[in-house]
Amino acid sequence: MQGLRESSSGDRDPRIHSIFSQLALLRARLNRQLLLNVTLACAATVIGSAGLFMLAAIYLPVRAFAIAALVLTLGALGGVAWGVVSGVRRWTTIIRAARLADRRAELKGRLATLVAMAPQAARLPLWSFLVEDVLELRERFVPSKIAPWTIPRSLLALLLACLLAALAELALKHKRAQVLADLAVQKPPTLAQIAPALPNMPGNSTSENKQFAGSESLDQESITVEPGEGASVAVPENGKSLWSRLGARADQFAQSLQNGLTGHLQQHAFRDSDELAKADPDRQDLGQGRDGQTATDESSGNSSSDTQANSPSQEETSSGGHQSSGQLQASGKSDTQQKNQYGESAKGSNFKSAKTLEDEGERTGQMSSRENEMTYGQVGRTQSGPHGKSSRPGAGASHGFGSDPEHLYSKTAEVPKTASHTFKITLQGSMSGGPVAGSGKPYRPPRADIPLNSKQAPDEPIYRAEIPADERELIKRAFEP
Amino acid sequence: MKSEIVDTPSVADFARIFRRVQNEIHKVIVGHERAVEDLLIALFAGGHVLIEGVPGTGKTMLVKTLGQALNLSFNRIQFTVDLMPADITGTRIVESFDGGRREFTFSPGPIFTHILLADEINRATPKTQSALLEAMAELQVTVAGTTHRLKPPFFVMATLNPVEMEGTYPLPEAQLDRFFFKIHLQYPDENELATIISTTTGASEPKVEPVFNAEEAPARLEALKRLVRQVIVSPDAQRYAARLVSATQPSTSKFTRWRPGSFRDELIDRYVAFGSSPRGGQTLILGAKVVALLDGRVNVAHEDIERVAFSALNHRMMLNYAAQADAVETRQLIERVLKGLASQRE
Numbered sequence: 004m005q006g007l008r009e010s011s012s013g014d015r016d017p018r019i020h021s022i023f024s025q026l027a028l029l030r031a032r033l034n035r036q037l038l039l040n041v042t043l044a045c046a047a048t049v050i051g052s053a054g055l056f057m058l059a060a061i062y063l064p065v066r067a068f069a070i071a072a073l074v075l076t077l078g079a080l081g082g083v084a085w086g087v088v089s090g091v092r093r094w095t096t097i098i099r100a101a102r103l104a105d106r107r108a109e110l111k112g113r114l115a116t117l118v119a120m121a122p123q124a125a126r127l128p129l130w131s132f133l134v135e136d137v138l139e140l141r142e143r144f145v146p147s148k149i150a151p152w153t154i155p156r157s158l159l160a161l162l163l164a165c166l167l168a169a170l171a172e173l174a175l176k177h178k179r180a181q182v183l184a185d186l187a188v189q190k191p192p193t194l195a196q197i198a199p200a201l202p203n204m205p206g207n208s209t210s211e212n213k214q215f216a217g218s219e220s221l222d223q224e225s226i227t228v229e230p231g232e233g234a235s236v237a238v239p240e241n242g243k244s245l246w247s248r249l250g251a252r253a254d255q256f257a258q259s260l261q262n263g264l265t266g267h268l269q270q271h272a273f274r275d276s277d278e279l280a281k282a283d284p285d286r287q288d289l290g291q292g293r294d295g296q297t298a299t300d301e302s303s304g305n306s307s308s309d310t311q312a313n314s315p316s317q318e319e320t321s322s323g324g325h326q327s328s329g330q331l332q333a334s335g336k337s338d339t340q341q342k343n344q345y346g347e348s349a350k351g352s353n354f355k356s357a358k359t360l361e362d363e364g365e366r367t368g369q370m371s372s373r374e375n376e377m378t379y380g381q382v383g384r385t386q387s388g389p390h391g392k393s394s395r396p397g398a399g400a401s402h403g404f405g406s407d408p409e410h411l412y413s414k415t416a417e418v419p420k421t422a423s424h425t426f427k428i429t430l431q432g433s434m435s436g437g438p439v440a441g442s443g444k445p446y447r448p449p450r451a452d453i454p455l456n457s458k459q460a461p462d463e464p465i466y467r468a469e470i471p472a473d474e475r476e477l478i479k480r481a482f483e484p
Numbered sequence: 485m486k487s488e489i490v491d492t493p494s495v496a497d498f499a500r501i502f503r504r505v506q507n508e509i510h511k512v513i514v515g516h517e518r519a520v521e522d523l524l525i526a527l528f529a530g531g532h533v534l535i536e537g538v539p540g541t542g543k544t545m546l547v548k549t550l551g552q553a554l555n556l557s558f559n560r561i562q563f564t565v566d567l568m569p570a571d572i573t574g575t576r577i578v579e580s581f582d583g584g585r586r587e588f589t590f591s592p593g594p595i596f597t598h599i600l601l602a603d604e605i606n607r608a609t610p611k612t613q614s615a616l617l618e619a620m621a622e623l624q625v626t627v628a629g630t631t632h633r634l635k636p637p638f639f640v641m642a643t644l645n646p647v648e649m650e651g652t653y654p655l656p657e658a659q660l661d662r663f664f665f666k667i668h669l670q671y672p673d674e675n676e677l678a679t680i681i682s683t684t685t686g687a688s689e690p691k692v693e694p695v696f697n698a699e700e701a702p703a704r705l706e707a708l709k710r711l712v713r714q715v716i717v718s719p720d721a722q723r724y725a726a727r728l729v730s731a732t733q734p735s736t737s738k739f740t741r742w743r744p745g746s747f748r749d750e751l752i753d754r755y756v757a758f759g760s761s762p763r764g765g766q767t768l769i770l771g772a773k774v775v776a777l778l779d780g781r782v783n784v785a786h787e788d789i790e791r792v793a794f795s796a797l798n799h800r801m802m803l804n805y806a807a808q809a810d811a812v813e814t815r816q817l818i819e820r821v822l823k824g825l826a827s828q829r830e
Contacts, residue, residue: 111776
C-alpha cells in the first residue's frame with residue numbers, strides 16, 4: 004500500500020484502492036507461502052542432515068566420521084542460514100506481488116506499472132486509462148489464481164529427509180542386530196595369545212622395562228589386541244606436530260560423538276536392571292552404603308545412557324553403574340575423558356599401552372566388573388595414590404573392594420544369551436618414579452585405562468567368568484603389582 | 485469509457501489506424517509483415533528508417549505505398565556519387581522580378597516533404613549523406629546561413645544495397661545512429677513470390693486507399709505520435725531498456741563504464757567493437773510504446789522492448805574483425821543478450 008499512500012490521487016480514487024487491496028491480499032498470501040516453504044526447507048535440512056549424521060556414525064570409521072560430521076554440521080547450519088536469508092530476500096513487497104501477478108496472469112506489466120507510477124499519477128495523461136484497464140482485468144489476478152495453495156516442494160524435501168532419518172534408524176537397528184549376531188559367533192583370541200602384549204610391570208622383566216624406560220622418544224605406546232588379531236604396537240605419538248595432536252583430539256571427539264550416537268548397540272539387552280544385578284552376583288551382597296549407589300545406577304544409570312556422555316553430573320550419578328558394568332573410566336581422567344567412554348587414549352598420558360582382551364565366554368572366562376575395577380583400582384593406585392582412594396567417582400573405590408586381588412576369582416555370573424562376549428581393556432603406562440637400573444631414566448608404572456570396546460554398551464556389565472587355573476598367574480601378573 | 489478518458493485519438497483509434505495503414509500497404513507489398521510493422525512503428529514513434537535489401541525486394545514500392553496510404557507528400561532522391569548537398573536541401577537561386585529586379589530566393593530541395601525516400605544512400609559521398617543529418621535530427625535545414633523548418637511529419641526512409649559495394653560510401657556511425665530502425669528486407673518465399681507475380685502482371689493493379697484525407701493527414705499523424713509519447717513507462721521498464729543497451733557494450737572497451745553486477749556476455753566482449761549509443765535506449769522505449777499501444781495497453785512491458793530490440797540495436801552495434809572472421813551476426817548477439825537478461829530477470 005506504500006504506492007497508494009504516496010499517491011496524491013490514489014487516496015481519493017476507490018478504483019486504485021480496490022486494486023491495491025487485492026494486491027495486499029496477494030502479497031500476504033505469497034508471504035505466508037514463503038514462510039511455510041522456508042520453515043519446511045529448514046526442517047528438511049536439519050532432519051536430513053541428522054539422518055546422514057546418524058548413517059555416518061554407523062558406517063564410517065572415526066576419521067571419516069569426523070570429516071563427515073563437520074561437513075554435515077556446516078552444511079546444516081549453512082542450509083538453515085541460506086534458507087533464512089533466502090526467505091528474507093524473497094520477502095514479497097507490493098511491487099514484487101504486482102510483478103508476479105503480471106507474469107502469472109500475463110498482464111504485461113500493467114500492475115507493476117500501476118504500482119510503480121502511482122505516486123506520479125497526476126502527471127500521467129493516460130493514468131486513468133491504465134487504472135480502468137487494470138480494473139477490467141481484476142479477476143485475473145485474484146490471489147487464489149496467482150498463488151494457489153499447492154504442495155510445496157519443500158514439503159517433498161521434508162518427506163525425503165524424514166525418510167532418510169527413518170532409514171538411519173532402521174540402519175541403526177540393523178547394525179545392533181548384526182553386532183549381536185557377530186558377537187555370538189566370534190572367536191576371540193585366547194588370553195595366552197594376548198599375554199605377550201600385556202604391559203610390563205615393575206616386578207617383571209627389567210629388560211622390558213628398560214625397553215620402555217630407555218627410549219626417550221617412546222613416551223607413548225599403544226598396544227592393541229583386536230579379536231582375531233595378534234598384538235600390535237602403535238607408533239609413538241609424542242613429538243608429533245600440533246596438527247597431528249589436534250587431529251588426534253578431533254578423532255577422540257568424533258569417536259566420543261560416534262559412540263554417543265551408536266554406542267547403545269547392545270544396550271537393549273540390558274535394559275532390565277535385574278540383568279545388571281545378575282551380571283555381578285557380588286553386587287547384590289554389597290552393603291547399603293554401596294547399594295545406594297547401585298540402586299541409583301540400576302534405576303537411572305541405564306536409562307540415562309543417552310545423555311550421560313554430555314552430562315558430567317549425570318555421569319557421576321551413574322558412575323557406579325558404569326563400574327559395575329565393567330566400564331572403568333574415572334581414575335585419573337578428566338571429565339572429558341570420562342565422556343569418552345570408549346576412547347582408547349587418555350588425555351594427558353605420556354605413555355599408553357592398550358590391550359584388548361577378548362573374552363571367549365565360558366571357555367576363557369568372563370571377568371566381573373568388580374574384577375575390572377579392582378584391576379583398575381590397582382593400577383590407578385600406583386599412579387594416583389593409596390589403594391581405593393581415588394579422588395574421582397569410580398576408580399574401584401566406590402565398590403570398596405575393587406582392588407582386592409582375591410576378588411578376581413569369585414564365583415561366576417550367569418550370562419544372558421544377549422550379553423556381550425567381548426570387551427576391551429586399555430592399559431596406559433607413563434614413565435615415572437626412580438631410575439631403572441642401567442637406563443638412568445625414571446620408571447613410571449603403567450596407568451590403566453579400561454574403556455569398553457567400541458561395540459559395547461556403556462552400561463553393559465562384564466560378566467564374571469571362571470578363570471582357568473593355568474591363566475590365573477597371567478591374570479595376576481597383568482592386573483596386580 | 486476509455487475514449488472519454490484519453491485525449492483524441494484514443495488508444496483504440498491508434499491501433500485501428502495502425503492496422504488499417506498496415507493493411508493498405510499489404511495490398512501492394514506481399515509478405516514482409518515484420519518489416520512493414522517495423523516501418524510503421526518507426527513512423528509513429530517519430531523516427532527514420534534505414535532499409536537494407538537486395539534489389540527488387542520492394543524497398544521503393546514500400547515507401548511509395550506508405551505515402552499513398554497516409555496521403556502524405558512523398559519525394560524520392562536517387563543517391564549517386566555526384567549528388568551534391570544542395571541537390572537535397574535546396575539552394576538559393578537568382579530570381580528575376582518585374583522591373584528587372586533580381587534577387588536570391590531559396591528554392592527548396594526534395595527534402596521538403598513529409599516522406600523522403602533516399603534510395604541507395606550509400607552511393608552518395610559522405611558530404612552529401614551528412615546533408616541529411618540536420619534534417620533528420622532537427623527537422624530543419626540551413627542553407628546559406630538561413631534555417632528552414634521542415635513541415636512535420638518528416639519521415640526519411642533510406643535504402644541500402646548490400647551488393648555492389650564497390651564505389652559506395654558506407655554510412656558513418658553517426659549517421660547510422662540517427663536512424664530509428666534498420667530493417668532488413670529478404671527475398672520473398674515461393675508463395676509470396678507467386679502472389680507478387682500474379683498481382684503485378686495482371687491488367688489491374690491494386691489500389692491503395694488513403695487512411696487520412698490530405699488536409700488533415702499531417703495533423704492526424706502528429707496527434708498519433710503525441711499519443712505514443714504519453715504511454716506510461718515504469719522505472720522497471722526503463723531500467724530494462726538501459727540494461728539492454730549497456731549489455732551490448734563490450735566491458736573491455738575503454739569507452740564503456742562497466743559496473744560489477746552488470747550483465748556481461750563473453751561474445752559481446754569478443755565480437756563487438758562498439759555497442760549501442762544512448763539513442764538505442766530511446767529507440768527501445770519509443771518503439772516499445774508503439775507496440776504497447778498496438779496491444780491496447782498504455783504501459784510498456786518488457787515484451788514490448790524485446791519486440792523492437794533487434795531493429796533498434798542491430799545497426800548501432802559495430803562488430804569487429806573477429807566477428808566477421810567467425811561469421812557472427814548482430815542478430816545472434818542481440819538474441820543472446822536478450823536471453824541472458826531474461827534469465828536474470830527471472
